[in-house]
Amino acid sequence: MNVSIRQAPEIRDPSGHATPGPALELRDVYKEYPGGVRAVDGLTLSIEQGEFFSLMGPSGCGKTTTLRLIAGLDSLTAGSIAISGVEVSGRTHAVPPEERRVGVVFQDYALFPHMTVAENIGFGIHAMPRQPRGIRVADLLDLVGLAGLDGKYPHELSGGQRQRVALARSLAPSPRIMLLDEPFSNLDAELRASLREETRAILKASGTTTVLVTHDREEAFSLSDRVGLLNNGRLDQVGAAYDVYHYPVNRYVAELTGKADFLPAEIRNGRIYTSLGEFPTNDRPEGHSARGELMIRPDDVSVAPDANGTGVICGAEFLGGSILYALELPDGERLHALMPSVRPISAGTRVTLHFDPAHLVFMAHENGS
Amino acid sequence: MTRRRVLRAEDMRRLTRGRGGHGLLPLVTLLIAGLTLLPVAVVAFSLLTPTTEVWRHLLDTVLPRMVGNTLLLVGGVGLGTLVVGGGLAWLVSAFDFPGRRHFRWMLVLPMAVPTYIMGIVYIALLDASGPVQSFVRASGWSTAGLAEVRSGTSAIIVMTLVLYPYVFLLARAGFEELSGSMFEAAQTLGADRKRLFFRVALPLARPSLVAGVSLASMEALADFATVRYFNFPTVSDGVLRVWYGMMELGAASELAGLLAMFALLLLLLERRTRRRRAYHQSKGKLPGMPVTPLAGWRGAMASMTCSAVMLAAFGLPATQLLAWSVTELASMQPGVSAVYVRLAWNSVSLAALAAACAAVVAFVMAAVSRLSPTRVTRAATSVVTMGYAMPGAVIAVGVLGPLALFDRVANMAIESVAGGGVGLILTGSLVGLAYAYTARFMAVAYSSVDASMERIAPNTVLAARSLGAGWLRVGTRVQLPLILPGIIAGMVLVFVDVMRELPITVVLRPFGYDTLAIWVWQMAAESLWTSTAIPALAIVLVGLLPVKLLLDASGAGMQREERR
Numbered sequence: 001m002n003v004s005i006r007q008a009p010e011i012r013d014p015s016g017h018a019t020p021g022p023a024l025e026l027r028d029v030y031k032e033y034p035g036g037v038r039a040v041d042g043l044t045l046s047i048e049q050g051e052f053f054s055l056m057g058p059s060g061c062g063k064t065t066t067l068r069l070i071a072g073l074d075s076l077t078a079g080s081i082a083i084s085g086v087e088v089s090g091r092t093h094a095v096p097p098e099e100r101r102v103g104v105v106f107q108d109y110a111l112f113p114h115m116t117v118a119e120n121i122g123f124g125i126h127a128m129p130r131q132p133r134g135i136r137v138a139d140l141l142d143l144v145g146l147a148g149l150d151g152k153y154p155h156e157l158s159g160g161q162r163q164r165v166a167l168a169r170s171l172a173p174s175p176r177i178m179l180l181d182e183p184f185s186n187l188d189a190e191l192r193a194s195l196r197e198e199t200r201a202i203l204k205a206s207g208t209t210t211v212l213v214t215h216d217r218e219e220a221f222s223l224s225d226r227v228g229l230l231n232n233g234r235l236d237q238v239g240a241a242y243d244v245y246h247y248p249v250n251r252y253v254a255e256l257t258g259k260a261d262f263l264p265a266e267i268r269n270g271r272i273y274t275s276l277g278e279f280p281t282n283d284r285p286e287g288h289s290a291r292g293e294l295m296i297r298p299d300d301v302s303v304a305p306d307a308n309g310t311g312v313i314c315g316a317e318f319l320g321g322s323i324l325y326a327l328e329l330p331d332g333e334r335l336h337a338l339m340p341s342v343r344p345i346s347a348g349t350r351v352t353l354h355f356d357p358a359h360l361v362f363m364a365h366e367n368g369s
Numbered sequence: 370m371t372r373r374r375v376l377r378a379e380d381m382r383r384l385t386r387g388r389g390g391h392g393l394l395p396l397v398t399l400l401i402a403g404l405t406l407l408p409v410a411v412v413a414f415s416l417l418t419p420t421t422e423v424w425r426h427l428l429d430t431v432l433p434r435m436v437g438n439t440l441l442l443v444g445g446v447g448l449g450t451l452v453v454g455g456g457l458a459w460l461v462s463a464f465d466f467p468g469r470r471h472f473r474w475m476l477v478l479p480m481a482v483p484t485y486i487m488g489i490v491y492i493a494l495l496d497a498s499g500p501v502q503s504f505v506r507a508s509g510w511s512t513a514g515l516a517e518v519r520s521g522t523s524a525i526i527v528m529t530l531v532l533y534p535y536v537f538l539l540a541r542a543g544f545e546e547l548s549g550s551m552f553e554a555a556q557t558l559g560a561d562r563k564r565l566f567f568r569v570a571l572p573l574a575r576p577s578l579v580a581g582v583s584l585a586s587m588e589a590l591a592d593f594a595t596v597r598y599f600n601f602p603t604v605s606d607g608v609l610r611v612w613y614g615m616m617e618l619g620a621a622s623e624l625a626g627l628l629a630m631f632a633l634l635l636l637l638l639e640r641r642t643r644r645r646r647a648y649h650q651s652k653g654k655l656p657g658m659p660v661t662p663l664a665g666w667r668g669a670m671a672s673m674t675c676s677a678v679m680l681a682a683f684g685l686p687a688t689q690l691l692a693w694s695v696t697e698l699a700s701m702q703p704g705v706s707a708v709y710v711r712l713a714w715n716s717v718s719l720a721a722l723a724a725a726c727a728a729v730v731a732f733v734m735a736a737v738s739r740l741s742p743t744r745v746t747r748a749a750t751s752v753v754t755m756g757y758a759m760p761g762a763v764i765a766v767g768v769l770g771p772l773a774l775f776d777r778v779a780n781m782a783i784e785s786v787a788g789g790g791v792g793l794i795l796t797g798s799l800v801g802l803a804y805a806y807t808a809r810f811m812a813v814a815y816s817s818v819d820a821s822m823e824r825i826a827p828n829t830v831l832a833a834r835s836l837g838a839g840w841l842r843v844g845t846r847v848q849l850p851l852i853l854p855g856i857i858a859g860m861v862l863v864f865v866d867v868m869r870e871l872p873i874t875v876v877l878r879p880f881g882y883d884t885l886a887i888w889v890w891q892m893a894a895e896s897l898w899t900s901t902a903i904p905a906l907a908i909v910l911v912g913l914l915p916v917k918l919l920l921d922a923s924g925a926g927m928q929r930e931e932r933r
Contacts, residue, residue, distance in 0.1 A: 071557055073557075096556070097556040098557070098559045098560055098561055103558075104553065104554060106550040106553070110548060111554075112551060112568075126564075166554075175557075
């Protein structure tokens, strides 16, 4: 498996001391359900203190199962999980979820319907004396912007308010790790964007190490320090959002992280040859040769009307600030270009193509080289 | 340009619900509601116009004890069923132990045993002449130190053993429909098992628990035969005693009025909690609460607890009845089998009659309240579905007055025309019985029919009509097939309730018209245990039918369980 592990920048924990060890470490984790379904298939992952990490993938890729394993809500089949260097799930023993100090915000929020907002938030810190507990609850209500709603019941709140109560509730016991299970998916688009920002700010301010599970790339990209892409229980790639978008290791990651076109290509003597011409390689050594595909993102292609151009506009999708053009090439291949919607080009117009070679990624065929 | 016809809301309703123009329909529901309410109104009215000397006499003699006993019984059975039913429900929902899957349904079986049959078995086993005390004496010990079997405590224990399934079923459903992620959230917030139960599961399942307890308490309140065996007279028993001992309808009605007040309190309790359930339900995507495996001796303890309850509440009475039946069959006098056949025939025909009446009335009520959903029909529906809370003694005594009045008026009318009376017409007739049964048990059929109608989405009917089906075709090909299972289930429930019913049958039956239940009751009063066995066994076997229905209804939950 090809996983690029980058050196994470040194991150300070809330106490201000530099902590060398990872906050969360998964080593060769397997989870097999009765009937032989392997939901998590040899996952190794290390997350730093205070990092905001996203696990991304389509439904059924094992991301929620991974989250449940970290929280201790499911038991793993093999491997180990350690929090702050202490093993919590292993071959022989498992720390029960109530002793892990791992907070979870569930997709359906899972608020207690029979308790008020204040009682919900105070649930996890009931061992605290009454007065400091009250102060802590009030502080958290302030933090999530719900001051004054402490006496309300969950059914009296809007979806966004519920989500914030769920966040405050899991923050109350100062968890070592915070797990977010698609916490924004039940909200409408506008609210989602603003809550996303707010949630990141709150979690970053408290220095909480966070793992977000999502299928929404925009969400993962905008929130995370690093993103892990899950494919059938395996991590295909881990890295900063910019890197996984522009330098995907395979077609699966490329398509999961955004729109991409793939042109048949061949690499020879350090240059990539395609029907559109030849390009320099970024990373391939001289003398290396292989057949494969060239991945091109629509935002790396620009077009301009030109009667002698090589492509013809055959479709346009208006996205507001930009327009996504579909182009037909002489050999019948299709390609997309993302252009600012300043001067629209009408369908049927012949255009010249310009590529920004910074992000061209060559993917060799399995049997190639 | 084509002119499109805009469908107004009213047209939509017509399309989905059939023909329009149903001005008289709400009146039908009012009539049914009136007839259902009549017996209760009669006893309530007589409570408001008390005959003072009777009350003074009752107050001086048995009334304080009866009221005290009633409170003790209802409270005791309520508490007993809460602990046993609620505890077992928690055990099978939150823990995994050997046999759990089977106990989930087997623990409902005691519901098939009526309280008075349970009472008979336990008295026969534990009374001075029973095998237990005989054995103690035979081994040279004294039985003087043993507690008196015929006591209130025994009555409460015996009733708890057969009534706990009400709480068990509702509580189990209550626990299992709770969202699993809520429990997981509590766990990640540091809650241990104990806290999960007391702070999350229990408060959320409380409405189910209270509803179950009030249903069980209603049964205990309505019982008169068991308490009589156990020499623990309650108000229900008092109503029948006053009616039979004094043949004093006025006093019996007044006492029944008091009984109706108790029932009303329980009904209010139950309705209140049902209403509050609405916002407590949370949609859960994850499977229900986390299940903790119990291994080793803990698992064995759990299995043994369930087995012990099963044995005491079902295994023992069933075995005893079977054993008696064998004895009875071996030494049966010629001609006795003919008696049993007549008893069975009487019971079955009576139960079938009541089931048919209840089903027709329930269908009409459910259909009309959909055809014209007005405030009138809604009020009528809520009145009609109250009957199940009323003890049989209330209905029986409440029906007697109106029936007698009808007979008197009819006789006067006939006399003035033909010059001679015809005697009793409705009193002591099957019509009177059918009326009383319907008033008491219609609610059972209604909830079943209503639930099945609820399942027909309005769009289904619209789709059929858009495909060119007229109301007749919609009715026979779409609606009826969807409602029929509900009607049949409702009929089965009423059928079985009538099979085991005692007070109404005792008071209103035609002279000499014995049923299986009446036979069991009379033979038990004479301590002729083996003679009760075959009819009692028949009642228990028939009683398994609704248990099966209930289990099928909760089958979805079981499948969910298996997928886990």
